[in-house]
Amino acid sequence: MWGHMLYCCSTTEEESDYWSAVHPLGFSQRGVGYEVIVMAIEGTLLFLLLSWLDSGSLPISEAYDPDKHKANESLDRDVMAEKDTVRNIVSKKMFSKAALTVEDLHKKFATVHAVKGLSFTVLSKECFGFLGSNGAGKTTAFQMLAALIPASRGEAYMRRCILSWEARKWQSKVGYCPQYGGLLETLTAREYLRLFASLRGVSTHKIDQLVESVFNLMGLDGIADNRGGNKRKLSMAVAIIGLPRLVLLDEPTAGVDVVARRRMLSGLKVVMDYSDMSVVLTSQK
Numbered sequence: 552m553w554g555h556m557l558y559c560c561s562t563t564e565e566e567s568d569y570w571s572a573v574h575p576l577g578f579s580q581r582g583v584g585y586e587v588i589v590m591a592i593e594g595t596l597l598f599l600l601l602s603w604l605d606s607g608s609l610p611i612s613e614a615y616d617p618d619k620h621k622a623n624e625s626l627d628r629d630v631m632a633e634k635d636t637v638r639n640i641v642s643k644k645m646f647s648k649a650a651l652t653v654e655d656l657h658k659k660f661a662t663v664h665a666v667k668g669l670s671f672t673v674l675s676k677e678c679f680g681f682l683g684s685n686g687a688g689k690t691t692a693f694q695m696l697a698a699l700i701p702a703s704r705g706e707a708y709m710r711r712c713i714l715s716w717e718a719r720k721w722q723s724k725v726g727y728c729p730q731y732g733g734l735l736e737t738l739t740a741r742e743y744l745r746l747f748a749s750l751r752g753v754s755t756h757k758i759d760q761l762v763e764s765v766f767n768l769m770g771l772d773g774i775a776d777n778r779g780g781n782k783r784k785l786s787m788a789v790a791i792i793g794l795p796r797l798v799l800l801d802e803p804t805a806g807v808d809v810v811a812r813r814r815m816l817s818g819l820k821v822v823m824d825y826s827d828m829s830v831v832l833t834s835q836k
Contacts, residue, residue, distance in 0.1 A: 637670040646708045650675045650829035651696075651797055656705035658691050665691040669705070673797070673829045681833040689833040690730055693799050696831070697727040709796065726790035730801040730833075733786060740771050740785050744792055751793025765792055768818030770811055783807050787815060791822050800832040 578584040637654050639645075646652055649672040656669040666688045673679045681689045694700045696707060698718040707714040714721050727733075735743065744762045753761055765771075769784045787803045804812040822828060 633672070634670045637672055640672065641706075641708070647710045649673060650677070650709065650827075651831070652708040653696070654706050654708070656692065656695060656707065657703045658688070658695060658700070659703040666695070666702075673831060675827050675829055676823055678823065678830045678832065681831065682835075683833070684835060690801055693727070693729075693801050693831075693833065697725055697799055698722050699727075724796045726793070726795040726798040728786045728790040728798070728800045728803050730805070734782060734789075740766075740781070740788070743785060744788060747789050748792050751795070753793055761792065768821060770814040770818070784811065784815060787819070791819065791828070794822070794826045794828055796828065798828055798830045800830060802833050802835070 575582060634655075637652060640649060640652050641654050651673040653669055653671050656666055657664070658666040669688075669692055671679065681692070683689050691700075695702045696714070698714060698721045702715070709721070709724060712720050712724060738746065741762060744765060745758055748758045748761055749755075765788045769788045771781065771784050771788065783803060783806060787800060790798050790800060790803075804815060807815065819830065823830060
């Protein structure tokens with residue numbers, strides 16, 4: 552045993568002049584440089600392929616989409632006509648004729664297909680309604696249209712703005728009233744509206760006048776304690792302040808009494824008559 556070890560050691564010492572360090576990422580027989588390059592190229596190509604397939608631009612992916620065929624089977628004539636209108640607008644890029652154009656919008660979560668092929672147009676000064684029960688995908692659709700979550704497939708267009716390309720610019724043109732929350736509880740209604748008027752780019756000398764006008768339209772009192780109906784009034788007021796091009800109202804009058812509801816909707820109509828604002832709202836009724 553010792554003899555073999557001595558022979559090994561002496562042989563190693565004699566041949567030590569021929570040894571050289573091998574870099575692990577080298578391109579020699581003992582390196583893995585070629586393997587790393589192949590993995591990088593393969594990963595890049597697979598990522599590009601996956602992005603292309605997921606974009607929905609591949610005709611084959613649409614032709615063999617079972618959800619799409621199931622949805623088309625149950626569509627009525629009005630919905631099909633609206634889809635044809637959207638396709639015509641998109642193909643001719645006539646986005647200036649509509650305040651909002653939504654084309655084949657989808658949202659898939661892990662096990663739920665929340666929004667399936669949503670297509671519609673909203674004209675200037677038009678009030679467009681989503682009607683559906685809880686879990687129908689109304690809030691998810693609004694979150695996509697407010698650029699809060701990305702769409703799995705599809706696109707939305709406004710004049711000189713595309714949702715997936717320019718999310719920040721898109722948000723600057725949209726007012727959003729969420730179904731729940733979205734308010735800073737530490738601010739009074741007046742402070743909150745002043746803050747959002749400033750963020751919307753309203754001139755400093757016009758903010759107070761604008762806030763008072765919105766207060767009167769929405770029926771907000773001077774205290775605005777942010778409880779119950781006042782919270783919904785404030786959420787709608789925040790959405791319309793600054794007169795954005797598009798306003799998304801997710802069940803804006805939920806939990807509000809009949810008198811206050813009538814005043815809120817009347818105030819909204821006044822704003823729409825005064826401006827070019829378009830409104831999309833949801834309701835269960």
